[in-house]
Amino acid sequence: MRSYGQYCTFARGLDVVGDRWVLLIVRELLDGPRRYNELLWGLPGIATNLLADRLRALEDAGVIERPDDHTYALTKWGEGLREVVYSLGRWANPLMKRPLGNDEFRSHWLTHPIHVLYEGVDNRRPRLVIEVDTGDAPMTIASANGTVRVVPGRPASPDLVLSGPPDGPPCRNAGSRVGRQSHRHRRRPQARKASTAPGRRGLSSRSRVHAVP
Numbered sequence: 006m007r008s009y010g011q012y013c014t015f016a017r018g019l020d021v022v023g024d025r026w027v028l029l030i031v032r033e034l035l036d037g038p039r040r041y042n043e044l045l046w047g048l049p050g051i052a053t054n055l056l057a058d059r060l061r062a063l064e065d066a067g068v069i070e071r072p073d074d075h076t077y078a079l080t081k082w083g084e085g086l087r088e089v090v091y092s093l094g095r096w097a098n099p100l101m102k103r104p105l106g107n108d109e110f111r112s113h114w115l116t117h118p119i120h121v122l123y124e125g126v127d128n129r130r131p132r133l134v135i136e137v138d139t140g141d142a143p144m145t146i147a148s149a150n151g152t153v154r155v156v157p158g159r160p161a162s163p164d165l166v167l168s169g170p171p172d173g174p175p176c177r178n179a180g181s182r183v184g185r186q187s188h189r190h191r192r193r194p195q196a197r198k199a200s201t202a203p204g205r206r207g208l209s210s211r212s213r214v215h216a217v218p
Contacts, residue, residue, distance in 0.1 A: 006020060006024050006066075021066045022068070022086065022089070026051055026055065028086070028089070028093070030044065030056075030059055030060070030063065031068070031086045031090055032090055034077060034078060034083075035079070035087055035117060036116065038072055038076040038078040039076060039078075040077075041060075041075075044056060044060075044077065047113070050109065067083070068082065068083040091117065091120070094117060094118055104172055105170060105171060105172035110141075112139060112143070112144050112157070113142075115137065115144055116144075119146060119153065119155045120153075123148075126150075126151040127151050128151040129151075130148050130153065131148060133147075134148075134163045134165075135163060135165045135166075136165070136167070137167050137168075138166065138168035138169075139167075139170060139173075142157060143158060143159040144158070145157075145158060145159065
């Protein structure tokens with residue numbers, strides 16, 4: 006990595022994380038150790054040799070480490086970049102109004118924006134389980150005991166199912182539904198019969214919202 010050659014904390018920080026793909030590699034590692042192929046899949050568009058170069062440079066800089074021969078993980082110092090990534094996400098949120106277009110999308114990318122939107126504990130938040138079907142795999146947004154978390158997979162009994170393209174209104178605003186529910190009567194959404202998508206189970210006792218492509 007090239008250096009700015011400046012005796013300044015910002016410049017020296019950018020010497021380490023300012024190159025293209027670096028913060029996206031950090032994003033992929035915020036959820037825990039990842040194998041090389043997992044990183045490659047979560048970083049569509051990166052060349053294999055460039056990923057190898059970036060990982061080597063980050064390891065040399067002390068940002069990541071190799072817990073074993075097969076995985077990469079953030080070091081304790083590298084974990085400090087979490088707030089950097091989250092702050093950048095907050096700043097860039099208005100840019101998400103631009104349509105998806107030909108951009109790639111991975112379902113697990115929802116995790117950190119939702120976390121940023123609902124950080125900390127707020128006891129006014131309702132108990133609510135939302136299934137988000139978009140991208141490559143279903144994700145679950147769960148609100149309980151004042152905290153909101155996002156986990157991969159399909160919940161056993163969701164209160165609400167949002168499906169469609171990631172830039173469609175239902176999925177784009179998935180997190181905001183937790184906030185809107187908190188201003189109501191803290192009860193689960195009124196059940197209404199839902200149509201069943203081909204190859205999917207019915208959710209007659211739950212709400213389903215489809216985005217229009």
